[in-house]
Amino acid sequence: KAGVTQTPRYLIKTRGQQVTLSCSPISGHRSVSWYQQTPGQGLQFLFEYFSETQRNKGNFPGRFSGRQFSNSRSEMNVSTLELGDSALYLCASSLGGTSGGSNEQFFGPGTRLTVL
């Protein structure tokens, strides 16, 4: 079974631009979560999508948005990029049930975004 894939792996943008990152979950997984990882702040939760609906949201400004398609693939968008948005953006997929079970998340390799 193929793992979580993210594209592109590396991206360089300038301040003010916008960027779209893509995530393809493991086949059969319906939940996709996005995280931002920086040396200073660690791993921070951005949002979670399940069945094309945002189910959960972290404490990020509205410049950060996402969506999920009917095939569970997800995209996240960051508008009006700032220098501080430079980070590794990680996507994780899981089956997505809310029964209280383990619901293990599988992470992709991430997209390294550099804002100049």
Next chain:
Amino acid sequence: GENVGLHLPTLSVQEGDNSIINCAYSNSASDYFIWYKQESGKGPQFIIDIRSNMDKRQGQRVTVLLNKTVKHLSLQIAATQPGDSAVYFCADRAPYNQGGKLIFGQGTELSVKP
């Protein structure tokens, strides 16, 4: 877990020794806990998990201990190997009636000396 934005704690051990990595979490209602391993240039990789109704769970060479009284989680790695060198993160999940988000700890860098 708490992302406190500080330098990563580091743990250096000799190959073959046992390693213990500790983590504190803040939400007493968290019902599920996970340890992840992240190697350089890769995404976090699931190691082991534990539910709040347990206090110990064992995997292959790894054991997770949960102390809900003091909100503490630990990961024990037996016979540590050079391939175990990585950053280790704990994460706790709030119950779904509180949003169900995973909150990650700051991470601990494990360095294994051959």
